[in-house]
Amino acid sequence: MANKEPLIRIRKKDDRPLYQKILIKIVFVVLALLIAALFINSVTKLNPLDVYASMFRGAFSTKRRIWITIRDTCLLLSIAVGLTPAFRMKFWNTGAEGQILIGGLVSAAMMIYFGGKMPNAVLLVVMLVLSMVAGALWGFLPAFFKAKFNTNETLFTLMMNYVGIQVIEFFVDVWDKKQSHSVGVINSETRAGWFPSVFGQQYLINVLIVVIVTAAVFIYLNYSKHGYEVTVTGESESTARYSGINVPKVIIRTMLLSGALCGLAGFTEVAGISHTISTQTSGGRGFTAIIVAWLAKLNPFIMVIYSFLIVFLNKGAVQIASDFNLNEYASDTITGILLFCILASEFFTSYQIVFRHKEEQ
């Protein structure tokens, strides 16, 4: 009685084996599906299984839908992976939107001015390089000011998004021939600067780019000296300085990389998917990718799962609207329940609930 314990205690437990972590995740996803099912049934009187089946069809029922799901997953993934080096350094890059837009803008500019004036392969390479340079520049500015003057990078990168949006608005008006405030599909006849189909697959190049980028970033961060410097700088700048790491240099170098990868995502979107440029080109993915990166705890391979999950939910949302006339609020609710349960599962993978009697044994 002397050492009276509370009925329930919470104990940190970060040494769970992998299978337990996965199991906990699965349990919570199932729980989310059950809660969402309850919600669907109570509000709409529909059979939740029909609704889930419809969501599934939205993402997978035709070959084309499967490819679009893969394509969109890859795009979101490439942005999340692009954010990872900066996040690993605890540099809160909220400027992916702007970096994507500016990369996309440069790609579109090349398509408009040089389409048909050089071989398509050369044009694509030039677009790829320049879009990365543009994205890197967008990342460089906040990094430079952070490194030199310790400005707040979250606000700086966020504000760079709005600069990016205005630059796009400007060029849309420059290139818009009809005063319709849209550029239209660029080179729709010549297809100059479009990703070619490979083995009959329109989006295979998108996938290849992302696979390469994801693997490269994983190796860079975990097995290179640079990656080590990034991690140390993220853990503690003082430690980094003490161990002889040039912190400003690491900050700038890492943000150049992060910006370049987001610029590359802009290139993929413009050359490989939409073939046009507008402020909608980034479509909020720069922010969604932050959620993906965090849920995956900055592990590029786990990001595949979460990118897929979010894209799947989007495709499902369109389909249940179509099949059951459930508007976006319904699908937002389902998405919300699912993300909430996944976050809750994070708690249970790192902590353990201990009951009193169990402790006595």
Place this chain on the structure above:
Amino acid sequence: MKKLLSLLLAVLMVVGVLTGCSKPENPEGGDKPEDKLKIGVILVGDENEGYTYAHMEGIRAAMKANGLSDDQVIWKYTIGETQACYDAAVDLVEQGCKAVFSNSYGHQQFMQQAATEYPDIQFVAATGDTAAISGLKNFSNAFTNVYESRYVSGIVAGMKLAELEEAGMIPAESYKDGKVLIGYVGAFPYAEVVSGFTAFFLGVKSVFPAVTMEVIYTNSWFNITAEGETANTLMADHCVIIGQHADSTGAPAAVEAALAKGTVAYSVGYNVDMLAVAPHAALTSATNNWGVYYTYAFGQVVKGEKIATDWAEGYKTGAVAITELGSSCAAGTQEAVDKAITAIKTGTLHVFDVANWTVNGVHLNELKIDLTGDFDTDDAEDKNAIFDGYFHESEFRSAPSFSVYIDDIFEK
């Protein structure tokens, strides 16, 4: 450990059941040929947004009129003006749709791309303007002659001005060089908007000649806050009537609030009846009745015939209207409205009659419109739209093309 294993097993079973059920039982992915005719519609919003709601009502009316069942029309809601539109269009084609309709201007470029790739399917970009110049046989545009109903809504506003002036209720600040100031919340400085507010202004002027109008753009089709703020700015400039070509209830709500505080201001809305948000301030709204178009277009699809490349109709076929008159409307408004509508229907009244407007003090007798899409009027294909004493709006192409500022309309 055993407990864990059994839990895992249970979870796997649940997952199995779920995915088992997820197998498409009624594949609609186009891999099974269907005899039934199917039509796809791509909507920028859903029933919560007035503009799209009006389209949905029209589509439902058209389904009924053409005897189409619920499973013959596939709806895609909240499709942005992005690649998502192209994806949706192709997806609808794969589901077996013989025709695909989109309802927002920004969908057009993606619809055109899909039309190029699927020559056997008809694509319609409602409110678009590139069908004729695209040269595609399977790509069309449609627009109602909403300028006609805007003109009529202008008459309603003009009657109110006359009543207010007679009662001595127009404040001195609202007079500018002897003319009463009215305001207009425009979305974008495009021909569609310019044509609309010119028609509205001419309607006002037909009843109340001493009038001048300030236009402010929000640069958005739908932005409740911006439209409300723009209305407030116009009222701060002492505008007595606030017209609008923007899709939200922001402006009428702001006018209602100002009226309640004693400002003399009334609202003329767009798309939907604004009496719910502005019971005292709303006079009427200019609306489209898209059912007329969709009934025609779905009928063509059912018959297997081509949909007109450029469709534009107005009061004659009932494609446009104004909503129920508010309680604040002046006496005799209904009679004036009915008279104007009859005159438009019989062709004795032309909204853009050159006798009623001037540009820099001159009555125009020639105004070329751009029909090639390069936004100049130098090409051989560009045509003069003024003849027989009036500007022929929406006759050469369905989208509005009147894009000059006439005298007494200004942008600050």
